[in-house]
Amino acid sequence: MNIQATDIATYNFAYLDEQTKRMIRRAILKGIAIPGYQVPFASREMPMPYGWGTGGVQVTASIIGPDDILKVIDQGADDTTNAVSIRAFFKKVADVAVTTETEKATIIQTRHRIPEAPLHAGQVLVYQVPIPEPLRFLEPRETETRKMHALEEYGLMHVKLYEDIARHGHIATTYAYPVKVEGRYVMDPSPTPKFDNPKMNMSPALQLFGAGREKRIYAVPPFTKVVSLDFEDHPFEIQKFDQPCALCGAEQVYLDEVILDDKGGHMFVCSDTDHCEKRREDGHRGHMAPENESRASPSSSAGPSPRKDGEEEAPTLTPPSPRPLRGEGKGEGQHQTFEKSREAE
Amino acid sequence: METQAIDGGFANPVFDAQAVFRAVMDAMARPGTIQPCGGLTVPPAPLSPVAGAVALTFCDNDTPLWLDPALQASAAAKHWLGFHSGSPLAHTPADAQFALVSSPAELIALENFAQGTQEYPDRSTTLILQVTSLSSGENLLLEGPGIEKAAMLAPTPLPRHFVEQWKQNRARFPRGVDVILAAPEGIACLPRTTRIKTMEA
Numbered sequence: 001m002n003i004q005a006t007d008i009a010t011y012n013f014a015y016l017d018e019q020t021k022r023m024i025r026r027a028i029l030k031g032i033a034i035p036g037y038q039v040p041f042a043s044r045e046m047p048m049p050y051g052w053g054t055g056g057v058q059v060t061a062s063i064i065g066p067d068d069i070l071k072v073i074d075q076g077a078d079d080t081t082n083a084v085s086i087r088a089f090f091k092k093v094a095d096v097a098v099t100t101e102t103e104k105a106t107i108i109q110t111r112h113r114i115p116e117a118p119l120h121a122g123q124v125l126v127y128q129v130p131i132p133e134p135l136r137f138l139e140p141r142e143t144e145t146r147k148m149h150a151l152e153e154y155g156l157m158h159v160k161l162y163e164d165i166a167r168h169g170h171i172a173t174t175y176a177y178p179v180k181v182e183g184r185y186v187m188d189p190s191p192t193p194k195f196d197n198p199k200m201n202m203s204p205a206l207q208l209f210g211a212g213r214e215k216r217i218y219a220v221p222p223f224t225k226v227v228s229l230d231f232e233d234h235p236f237e238i239q240k241f242d243q244p245c246a247l248c249g250a251e252q253v254y255l256d257e258v259i260l261d262d263k264g265g266h267m268f269v270c271s272d273t274d275h276c277e278k279r280r281e282d283g284h285r286g287h288m289a290p291e292n293e294s295r296a297s298p299s300s301s302a303g304p305s306p307r308k309d310g311e312e313e314a315p316t317l318t319p320p321s322p323r324p325l326r327g328e329g330k331g332e333g334q335h336q337t338f339e340k341s342r343e344a345e
Numbered sequence: 346m347e348t349q350a351i352d353g354g355f356a357n358p359v360f361d362a363q364a365v366f367r368a369v370m371d372a373m374a375r376p377g378t379i380q381p382c383g384g385l386t387v388p389p390a391p392l393s394p395v396a397g398a399v400a401l402t403f404c405d406n407d408t409p410l411w412l413d414p415a416l417q418a419s420a421a422a423k424h425w426l427g428f429h430s431g432s433p434l435a436h437t438p439a440d441a442q443f444a445l446v447s448s449p450a451e452l453i454a455l456e457n458f459a460q461g462t463q464e465y466p467d468r469s470t471t472l473i474l475q476v477t478s479l480s481s482g483e484n485l486l487l488e489g490p491g492i493e494k495a496a497m498l499a500p501t502p503l504p505r506h507f508v509e510q511w512k513q514n515r516a517r518f519p520r521g522v523d524v525i526l527a528a529p530e531g532i533a534c535l536p537r538t539t540r541i542k543t544m545e546a
Binding site for chain 2: 012013018019021022023025026027028029030031032033034035037039040062063064065066121122146147149150151182184185202204206219221222223224225
């Protein structure tokens with residue numbers, strides 16, 4: 001009978017109440033059964049504003065269990081604000097183990113990147129989605145876009161891509177590049193760079209997408225065909241970088257441009273911090289890697305990435321911030337068009 | 346109300362429901378795989394422990410539930426579901442968000458259940474079929490999303506002309522029903538995207 005105040009004022013496991021979880025779980029189940037179709041759900045208010053990943057957080061909260069190991073990335077990085085906050089949130093409300101290592105994670109919540117390390121069966125990738133409707137900028141009315149999906153009427157999307165070619169000579173869409181899932185639904189892969197689109201195709205991991213403000217959940221089951229829309233004479237191509245990562249020397253990975261000073265100094269580094277750390281641990285060195293990098297092993301738990309320390313010791317230049325700021329200049333070199341509105345979440 | 350209706354729910358509602366959900370989610374994402382799901386509930390017959398656990402994981406007062414005649418006839422099972430889930434009973438199969446089927450061999454045709462609409466294909470019935478085994482029936486070859494090449498499942502008993510009915514269900518895509526097979530050894534799922542071939546074909 002002596003109930004402590006602390007006993008009363010606790011949250012349910014993983015923050016959401018059980019009825020909300022059941023509602024979200026039912027939506028996830030239908031989403032998996034209809035790949036690429038956006039299932040409406042009763043999105044809840046979360047203790048963070050819309051635009052910070054409330055959709056992804058609700059999906060993660062509904063699937064996570066005490067045995068899960070969670071990794072959260074924001075633009076590929078484990079150490080940026082959004083990733084650190086969401087990881088801390090789940091540590092607090094679900095008391096789950098967290099990691100920065102892609103291989104060890106069972107659930108990876110991501111904002112706009114797919115890790116470079118190949119995912120394996122049993123892993124779940126949860127995307128934070130700002131605008132789930134790929135046709136929204138072409139047709140603002142929900143009643144109309146719903147009908148277009150119902151009738152599989154996607155001509156407008158091809159017109160948009162064609163107009164890109166007419167104007168720029170090539171398809172200038174570089175992120176949120178529309179895909180067709182299992183030959184039926186056109187889907188927004190969330191604002192991931194198109195570099196990551198091929199990784200969605202026939203992935204062994206389950207991919208779940210949550211859009212909190214827009215109240216939609218959708219899914220791509222493992223081993224599902226995900227094809228980027230293109231034309232025979234203008235086939236889909238991913239971004240190419242003309243230099244390797246400045247820290248780990250990796251090629252064929254997605255790079256972020258980091259501004260180093262106000263004199264035009266800049267470097268390109270892996271967007272995936274875990275991948276970069278792993279490679280440097282294995283002895284790979286880029287042309288701007290510090291000479292005597294401390295051998296500090298990257299912590300497998302949450303916390304500031306050891307990469308920061310490494311960079312601060314860089315002999316020649318002192319980068320003001322090792323990461324691009326949230327919402328600013330992510331790989332400007334590569335993105336020709338960067339609609340601010342798509343940047344929201 | 347007899348104690349039978351009150352006993353036998355989830356011992357740890359939060360963690361048990363999560364465990365069962367993950368089993369169903371994984372089974373739905375990878376058709377043909379059997380996800381173990383221990384006896385977390387003890388419902389009154391003819392409801393099986395696994396089917397009961399699935400029902401309690403997904404059903405609540407938002408989800409009209411349809412019961413097959415054998416379950417309809419069991420006051421104990423009805424009371425148990427009512428007490429633990431609070432689901433209203435669906436008047437017709439077309440109103441049901443979930444359907445609990447204790448004897449699949451006598452099930453009415455799949456087309457009687459809610460199929461969803463072309464605009465909202467998610468508004469269709471999810472059938473929970475109580476099967477006795479997932480490996481001793483006729484071998485079904487499965488293809489489709491979630492399956493790398495092909496998967497095999499041999500559930501029994503199944504609704505009459507199931508392979509033919511499933512072909513029709515598949516043809517209605519994106520509309521159609523989804524099936525959760527609840528067997529003593531675990532859970533397997535057939536989402537509407539799965540194509541079934543019999544071994545002779």
